[in-house]
Amino acid sequence: MKRYIGNFTKYKFLLSELVKKDIKLKYRRSKLGIVWTLIEPILTTLVLSLVFGILKGKGDAFPVYILTGRLLFSFYSGSTKVAAKSIRSNGGMIRKVYIPKYMYPLASVLSNFVIFMISMIVLVGAMIIFRVVPTAHTILGIIPLGVLFLFSLGTSMILATVEVFFRDLEYLWGVMLTLMMYCSCIFYEPKSLGLHADILKFNPMFSIIYNFRNAVFYHKHLDGFALLYSGMVSLVLLVIGIYVFYKKQDEFILNI
Amino acid sequence: MEHMVENKETQEQEVALRVEQVGMKFNLSKEKVDNLKEYFIKFIKKELTYQEFWALKDVNFEVKKGDRVGIVGLNGAGKSTLLKVIAGVLKPTEGRVVSKGKIVPLLELGAGFDKQYTGAENIYLYGALLGYSKEFIQKKYKQIVEFSELGEFIDVPVKNYSSGMRARLGFSIATVVKPEILILDEVLSVGDARFRKKSEARIQSMFAQGVTVLFVSHSLEQVRRICNKAVMLEHGNVIAMGDVEDVAAVYNTKLAQQKQRRKKKRKQERLELERLAQLAAQGQDTEALLKEEDAKQNALSGQESK
Incomplete structure (x- = not known):
């Protein structure tokens, strides 16, 4: 254990360099740069609010409802997609020099998390516009975000490992994500499905978004079951992820 | 009796690197199965067969501090695999490698560069990949840029570099440390004739400081010029080691x-x-x-x- 920590501190600088690189390069090519992080969710939320708002005749703050779901989900899908490919796309380096390999999926999740945090500005803006006034409950929103980070990291470690051996996982995961998106009540409310929210809570992504909405949008206490369940799933995924990654990482080089 | 003699020898000179019982096994399949679809089909048809292949087997040797060891062998003898195991890139199936001090592999310089990054940014990235600290790179940054002779090109994305420029930068970053063990694959031919001279001088000065060197080459000429010891591999086994001239004769x-x-x-x-x-x-x-x-x-x- 001590050896692992020592190794981590030695390569801490590498981790920060990798995160920095991901963020820098993502926006280097576009003229608007980091502003895209803000424009993109605004535009999609606008479209979704128009379509579903007109269809259903929702209340005034519906865009805030959509944003809370959409921002969280796009962090999850973005980070897991990039992390899944991270070992393979950095194969050139892994074949030449020794580096702790978990740095790559970890850096992918971290850099996406930073971008996610920046895009939260949009949510703040929308809350001001639609007069969703923050209360003491709003601060509790940090808890589901922490769970979401662990959930993404756990998923990413598993995906990064499997992707090395099976390249077509990328497409399968894309399909999985779509399914997950429709089961997470991002642009509709649970009751419009005719379903009780309790069933949907078994989808950890829904549980996380649900609790985030409870804190930020409805100004309620967090749902105990949803929090416990999503937390447990995230921890189990993370343990499995770390286990399979360490078990298989010496074979990576033979397959990339 | 034998044991005692060995002890005496190790006392005389410090051991920089010890390769103990190293074996490296690869599973070769006839065709590479790298996606779920094929894996599934082959699994059902029971066509998933692997062939075991030992690229290295029972490799044992010691390198004394300051020795310059050439690793020779015909094609496919396992030289590159051995180097990768020593550099820590490949984990051996059996045995282990014990080393004292920092190993710097000078293999395919600049392979870790990001093409969209500028030279300056790549100095930090590549340095971090080689395990340097931030303070160290900051301190050595000027020296690296100076040695690479890139001048104002240091702020240009690496994708616009010529291969020579890229190798120059890679060499400058990799050799800015004083390694205890240096791994060289073939002789470095970096940049133009003048820069080649400069880089050779830098490596020579490392030799003079008593760095331990592992050197792989097909050219016996080069091995004789650089090394004082040699190890010869054949089909993953060590078949000769010792003084470079003796091994050269076997080769x-x-x-x-x-x-x-x-x-x-x-x-x-x-x-x-x-x-x-x-x-x-x-x-x-x-x-x-x-x-x-x-x-x-x-x-x-x-x-x-x-």
Whole structure:
């Protein structure tokens, strides 16, 4: 254990360099740069609010409802997609020099998390516009975000490992994500499905978004079951992820 | 008795690197299965067969501090695999490598560069990949830029560099540390003649400071010029080690043997062809003969690989 920590501190600088690189390069090519992080969710939320708002005749703050779901989900899908490919796309380096390999999926999740945090500005803006006034409950929103980070990291470690051996996982995961998106009540409310929210809570992504909405949008206490369940799933995924990654990482080089 | 002698020797000179019982096994499949779809199909058809292949087996040797060891061997002897195991890139299936001090591999310089990053940014990234600290790179940054002679190009994305510029930068970053163990793959031919001289001088100065060197090359000439010791590999086994001249002699005999075998094989092939031509001239069924020929050829090559 001590050896692992020592190794981590030695390569801490590498981790920060990798995160920095991901963020820098993502926006280097576009003229608007980091502003895209803000424009993109605004535009999609606008479209979704128009379509579903007109269809259903929702209340005034519906865009805030959509944003809370959409921002969280796009962090999850973005980070897991990039992390899944991270070992393979950095194969050139892994074949030449020794580096702790978990740095790559970890850096992918971290850099996406930073971008996610920046895009939260949009949510703040929308809350001001639609007069969703923050209360003491709003601060509790940090808890589901922490769970979401662990959930993404756990998923990413598993995906990064499997992707090395099976390249077509990328497409399968894309399909999985779509399914997950429709089961997470991002642009509709649970009751419009005719379903009780309790069933949907078994989808950890829904549980996380649900609790985030409870804190930020409805100004309620967090749902105990949803929090416990999503937390447990995230921890189990993370343990499995770390286990399979360490078990298989010496074979990576033979397959990339 | 033997044991005691060994002890005495190690006392005289510090051991920089010890390779203990190293074996490296690869699973070779006939075709690479790298996606779920094929894996699933082959799994059902029970076509998932692997062939075990030991690239290294029972490799044992010690390198004393300050020794410059050449690793020689014919193609496919396991030289590169051994270097990768020593550099820590590959984890051996068996055995272990114990090393004292920082190992710097000078293999394919600049392979870790990000093409969209500028030279300056890549200095930090590549340095971090090699395990340097931020403070260290900041301190050495000027020296790296100066040595690479890139001047104002340091702020240009690496994708616009020539391969020479890229190698120059890679070399400058990798050699800014004072390594205890240096791994060289073939002789570095970096940049133009002038820069090559400069880089050779830098490596020579490392030699002078008593760095331990591992050097892989096909050219016996280079190995003799640089190294004082040598290890020879054949099919993953060490078949000779010791003084560079002694190993060179073994290498030369092996090379001559292989040449002779090739010559013999070629001669045999020619004779076969001639016979075939004769038979064809006599108006026999050439197709059946060709098949027979193939079978023979296969048997022959099978013998050869043994």
